[in-house]
Amino acid sequence: MAGERHFDFVVIGGGSAGYAAARVAREARDNVAIIDGAEHLGGLCILRGCMPSKTLIYSAEVLHLAQRGREFGLVIPEARADMAAMQRRKREVIEDFGSYRRGQLEADHFTLIRERARFVDERTVVLEPSGDRITADHFMISTGSVVNVPDVPGLAETPHWTSDDVLDLDFLPESVIVLGGGIVACELAQFLRRAGSRVIQIQRSGRILRNASEDAAAVVTQAFRDEGIELHTGTAIRGIRREGDQVVVTYDCDGKACEARATHLLNALGRRPALDGLGLEAAGVKTGESGMITVNEHQRTSNPAVYAGGDVTGPHEIVHLAVMQGELAARHATGRPAEPIDYDHLTGVTFTDPQVASAGITPADAEKRGIRIKSATYPFDDHGRSILMGATYGYVKAWADVSTGKLLGAECVGKDAGELIHGMAIAITLGATARDLLRVQWYHPTLSEIWSYPLEDLAGE
Numbered sequence: 001m002a003g004e005r006h007f008d009f010v011v012i013g014g015g016s017a018g019y020a021a022a023r024v025a026r027e028a029r030d031n032v033a034i035i036d037g038a039e040h041l042g043g044l045c046i047l048r049g050c051m052p053s054k055t056l057i058y059s060a061e062v063l064h065l066a067q068r069g070r071e072f073g074l075v076i077p078e079a080r081a082d083m084a085a086m087q088r089r090k091r092e093v094i095e096d097f098g099s100y101r102r103g104q105l106e107a108d109h110f111t112l113i114r115e116r117a118r119f120v121d122e123r124t125v126v127l128e129p130s131g132d133r134i135t136a137d138h139f140m141i142s143t144g145s146v147v148n149v150p151d152v153p154g155l156a157e158t159p160h161w162t163s164d165d166v167l168d169l170d171f172l173p174e175s176v177i178v179l180g181g182g183i184v185a186c187e188l189a190q191f192l193r194r195a196g197s198r199v200i201q202i203q204r205s206g207r208i209l210r211n212a213s214e215d216a217a218a219v220v221t222q223a224f225r226d227e228g229i230e231l232h233t234g235t236a237i238r239g240i241r242r243e244g245d246q247v248v249v250t251y252d253c254d255g256k257a258c259e260a261r262a263t264h265l266l267n268a269l270g271r272r273p274a275l276d277g278l279g280l281e282a283a284g285v286k287t288g289e290s291g292m293i294t295v296n297e298h299q300r301t302s303n304p305a306v307y308a309g310g311d312v313t314g315p316h317e318i319v320h321l322a323v324m325q326g327e328l329a330a331r332h333a334t335g336r337p338a339e340p341i342d343y344d345h346l347t348g349v350t351f352t353d354p355q356v357a358s359a360g361i362t363p364a365d366a367e368k369r370g371i372r373i374k375s376a377t378y379p380f381d382d383h384g385r386s387i388l389m390g391a392t393y394g395y396v397k398a399w400a401d402v403s404t405g406k407l408l409g410a411e412c413v414g415k416d417a418g419e420l421i422h423g424m425a426i427a428i429t430l431g432a433t434a435r436d437l438l439r440v441q442w443y444h445p446t447l448s449e450i451w452s453y454p455l456e457d458l459a460g461e
């Protein structure tokens with residue numbers, strides 16, 4: 001028979017945002033539940049997102065370097081991908097992270113409910129399949145996102161891969177058409193190409209990586225083409241169909257009709273919030289134009305008893321923000337000081353090679369706010385460490401407020417840019433000026449040392 005239980009704080013969806021919210025709520029409340037209906041616990045980042053993708057991408061980077069062995073004076077007779085072995089390594093790595101997270105979710109101090117939840121009114125969810133009713137002082141919705149299948153002619157009817165399938169590959173596909181030019185499309189297109197597949201990437205807009213600057217996108221575009229990715233931008237897809245063992249995509253490019261054929265198709269056309277069947281209307285929880293849940297600066301929804309965070313709210317679907325939003329929501333719901341997230345300190349990394357990383361606000365944001373900035377840049381092909389590493393794609397760039405000297409933003413496109421950006425992220429978050437940063441002992445010869453050149457230019461002003 002269906003029962004009814006009451007909790008202080010209930011999390012729906014135990015991924016990055018949900019686990020963070022439950023952990024922080026538990027610091028202040030005894031009675032915290034996590035509802036998660038997934039077959040496998042752990043959330044997107046660990047199971048099918050950041051960790052598996054970065055494990056495989058790293059294998060592909062090692063392979064790429066091995067294939068460039070001659071350049072470094074090495075004799076490596078044959079370096080090629082063993083997809084099954086790569087997959088085994090990935091599984092071991094992920095199993096380690098996954099079992100650790102499962103342990104955290106199953107810990108005694110939470111009540112873990114392995115069902116799906118649906119709101120039936122503003123303070124009650126019904127569990128499926130048991131039919132049990134759960135009430136709470138506060139709820140946190142953190143159900144994540146699912147792959148979107150946009151209205152592209154023929155896509156829904158043609159069998160295709162999503163990122164989940166690519167991350168589970170234990171064989172090398174002969175050829176893959178990658179649809180899209182976002183982060184998932186770019187990271188996985190390069191992975192597949194480096195593993196040894198023919199890759200044709202088709203992007204609607206005139207350039208890839210819309211969240212990065214045009215300069216950054218141009219560097220990655222060049223690197224992709226140099227590695228043999230057949231990248232087509234500024235296209236319009238006319239049709240997708242299967243013909244025997246081939247997928248055929250017809251599209252307009254450069255004002256003419258084009259056609260691509262491959263053995264496989266990857267839909268990397270974005271994700272949408274996983275809100276189907278949650279009963280948001282019954283809960284009085286509103287969504288915005290993007291389909292994401294609308295929240296205030298404390299992650300509170302239009303229903304004051306319900307908070308939300310992670311991929312269901314955005315504004316950026318990245319893990320550290322999901323965690324910060326979960327923590328913020330739980331602190332606020334349990335009546336503790338809760339500082340809103342400062343998105344002016346945003347850090348972002350795209351794990352292509354060269355990587356693309358950014359921190360702070362963009363020059364365009366500064367201009368919109370009427371802030372006068374000075375920016376300075378320096379290329380990796382003129383830097384000692386990157387030259388000796390044969391990693392000369394890209395540049396670093398930083399910009400500062402002319403009136404205060406404070407660093408407002410930085411961008412790095414290059415080898416290990418995701419590591420290099422953190423020095424600037426710290427500086428921006430702590431309000432440092434270029435002059436402050438020149439007091440740092442920049443070690444020679446390191447990649448990090450490259451920042452001292454644009455900083456000298458900025459400090460000189």
Ligand SMILES: Cc1cc2nc3c(=O)[nH]c(=O)nc-3n(C[C@H](O)[C@H](O)[C@H](O)COP(=O)(O)OP(=O)(O)OC[C@H]3O[C@@H](n4cnc5c(N)ncnc54)[C@H](O)[C@@H]3O)c2cc1C
Pocket residue numbers: 012013014015016017018035036037038039041042043044045046048049050051053054115116117118142143144145163184274277278309310311312317318319320322351
């Ligand atoms: C291929 C790929 C690579 C990525 N790489 C990176 C990266 O390198 N760095 C980065 O920062 N971000 C990366 N991301 C994005 C990142 O993974 C997500 O932003 C993040 O994991 C979202 O966390 P979340 O807590 O919102 O959702 P999730 O971790 O997806 O958690 C949602 C949970 O809710 C559960 N759930 C769903 N519906 C219900 C329901 N009705 N009832 C109960 N439970 C439910 C699900 O089972 C799941 O466990 C990547 C994403 C992809 C797809």
Ligand SMILES: NC(=O)c1ccc[n+]([C@@H]2O[C@H](COP(=O)([O-])OP(=O)(O)OC[C@H]3O[C@@H](n4cnc5c(N)ncnc54)[C@H](O)[C@@H]3O)[C@@H](O)[C@H]2O)c1
Pocket residue numbers: 150151152179180181182183184185187203204205209268269270271316317318349350351
């Ligand atoms: N390194 C990281 O931090 C990382 C890695 C992977 C994913 N993620 C997160 O996951 C989220 C999802 O990434 P994504 O790449 O799947 O989505 P995205 O929204 O970034 O990219 C979607 C791509 O599909 C194209 N597209 C969408 N609809 C289309 C249509 N109808 N016709 C033609 N083209 C269309 C867009 O132009 C874009 O190139 C991102 O927002 C990102 O924050 C982060």
